[in-house]
Amino acid sequence: MTSVETKSRAAGKPETGQPVLIIDDVVKTFGDAEEAVTAVDHVSFNVKQGEFVAVIGPSGCGKSTLFNIIGGLLGEYDGNVMIDDERISGPHPAVGMVFQEESTFPWRSVIDNVAFPLELRGVAKSERYDRARHFIGLVGLDGFEKRFPSQLSGGMKQRVSIARTLVSNPRILLMDEPFAALDEQTRLLLGDKITQIQQELKQTTLLITHNLTEAVQLSDRIVVMTYRPGKVKRIADINLQRPRTSDVVGSDAFGHYVAEIWNDLREEASRGMQETEQVARADRRHG
Amino acid sequence: MASRKTPLVATSWFPLTVGALTFVAIGVIFEILLRTDVLNRYIIPLPSEVLLAFERIVVEEGVLTRTGVSAFEVLTAGLACVIVGVPLGVLLYRFDIVRRALEDWIAALAAAPIVLAFPLFLVLFGRGSTTVIVIAFAYGLAPVVLKTLEGLIETRRVLINVGKSLNMSQTQMFWKILFPSAIPSIFTGIRLSWTFCVIAVIGVEFLVNLGGLGQLINDLAERYDMPGTYAGIGFVILVSVIFFIILEWIEKWLQPAR
Incomplete structure (x- = not known):
């Protein structure tokens, strides 16, 4: 990085460890009264300066809704998403978005x-x-x-x-499953690239993903979401060494974290699958 | 290591050669069928006579001047279609009420046999190039409008979201994302439109016996100069092919990314 860029980045950002993004009791409901569906239900967590946080959950847990709220693409919601004491109600210049x-x-x-x-x-x-x-x-x-x-x-x-x-x-890099359409090898290698960039720029990053290994490979913390309505089930710290590369995938600690988070996710993923099957059966019955 | 030879069918000149040889073969077959009286020479002239007639229509019938007249009419009508059609397509995209009011009418215009109304156009615009241009314009307008609208509507949602995430104004969103994204579709519309303009110009010239290449074919047919008529038709096809090759080049030049 050039010295000009390093200075401008350093000048514009709070010190490492300070929360830059605060998600406080966020609720988002779609549809009217009786047919209302709550996509995100009282979700709270924060992202500190220079931290890499992943939000993981099964399909239908409101991950993308959360992405759109933080990115300012969904104007109305309950609760607060705060950057610099400013409530997000539209696209914020501090947030840079990478889409799925x-x-x-x-x-x-x-x-x-x-x-x-x-x-x-x-x-x-x-x-x-x-x-x-x-x-x-x-x-x-x-x-x-x-x-x-x-x-x-x-x-x-x-x-x-x-x-x-x-x-x-951007002070916060917000990514919604950016590697979802890629094969596993490319995904691991791009993970390396993201880790390298994040470490080099001290880039605060929030990654939305459904990929367990990707979340563990890249993150400092993982927010595990429940199946619909999307709530925070657990926030897990990932204490793998930094600087980190995809070599970490072979370590015992990596396997331990993956197993631990999968234990939390399995129940939610099963619930999601069962509900999807029930809906499919009901659809078939009603022709 | 010996270099691998490109297969014959993969060479760039192979399709062109096959096309040309097919054309020659058809000509030879017709020549034989006509000379053996299987086909009637009074309806279809000998291909060899048609070939010889090319020189005659160039030297005696002023075909180049007539090409200029037809080309002027096609280009004027075609440009008018772009100048009016693209903004109209944008208007239809921007205002839902205008779209609901006009879209079906414009689609119907594309299917209507407007040429049959040529007497009305003659009364309105007189017996001259203006009539030909107006009819060609009416023929060529709908594809530009509809394809512009389609291109704008089909702009990928994610590109619009990129624009929103960058806090772009509506004007920036239009000029930097929507319009460039719609350009391939607009070009498809222009290509269709100009095809219709060529057909309309030659057709109306033929029908009203007016102006350029269409009138030449009409003249030759009325003189019962069958080799000349076929040579005239062949010349129109040749000019059209060259015209669309040039159009394709322009399209590629303007869109290096595609």
Whole structure:
């Protein structure tokens, strides 16, 4: 990282250990009165400066709803999501979002994709290209600056999206299952890349995922959610050594954490599966 | 190590050669069928006579000037379709009430045999290029409008969410995300529209005996110059093919990413 970027990042951020994102008693309900479905039910936790937190839960536990609330894409909810004592009610400049779906702009080259947020802010072309090149290098895509997304693999496209989010220098990196569409090997390698970036930038990160090994590999803490309505079942500390690489996957401690969290998740995942089957059976009965 | 040879069918010139040889083969078959009186020479001329007639229509019939007239009419109508059609498509996307009021009518316009109303256009715009251009415009407008609308509607939700997460204004959202995302669909609309414009221009020129290449074919047919008529039709096809190759090049040049 250049000294300019290091300084700007350090100046804009509170000290390590301070909570930067506070999720306090958040409730989100969809639909009206009798048909109302509570997606997120009194969820509270916080994310400290420089920390990597994962939210894990079975499908239907309200993970994506929580992602959209924190990202400011769902305006109305009960409770508070706070950044700098400011309640989130729309997209906040401190939050950079990486989406589950591939989200590069197909009509822009890699460098123009990454420089996009700076272009919106009116940053001069040479400066935005310099900064974009830095983050392209950080995600390991040197030499691909002039390529278009159609010429890249799925994993490379997701790295472009991550670089595009990081170029804005967000205080909180918010990711919704960014590797969901990738194969296991690519996922592990990209996990390495994310860990490296997080350690290098001291990037506060909140990852929404349903992948157990990914959550343990990357996180300092894991928030385990229940099946619908989504509540916090447990918050687990992951005390694996840092700096961390995907080698950690083979360690006993890793296996221990995976088993421990799976114990919490299994019941919720089974409940989710049973409810889905019941709905499918009822649908079949009613034709 | 010996270099691996590219298979014949994978070479770039193979499809072109097969196409050209097929064309020549069909010509030879027709030549034989006509010379052996299996087909009637009074209805279908000999392909060899058609080939010779090409020179005649270029030298004697002013085919290049006529091409210029038809090209002017096609380009004017085509550009008008883009200038009116794209903003109209955007308007339909932006205002739901306008979309509900107009979308079906515009779709119906695409299917209507407008050419049959040519006497009305003659009365309104006189017997000249304006009539041809207006009819071609009416033919070519609907695809541009509908494909612009489709392109905007089908912008991927996640790209819009990226824009929202970056706090983009509505204007930025339109120019930086919605419009670029809709461009491939708009180009499809333009290609369809200009195809319709070519058909309409040549058709109306033929029908009203007016102006460019369509009138030439009409003239030659009325003189019962069958080789000349077929050469004229062949010339129109040739011009259309070149026209659409150029259009494809422009499209590729404007969209290097695709």
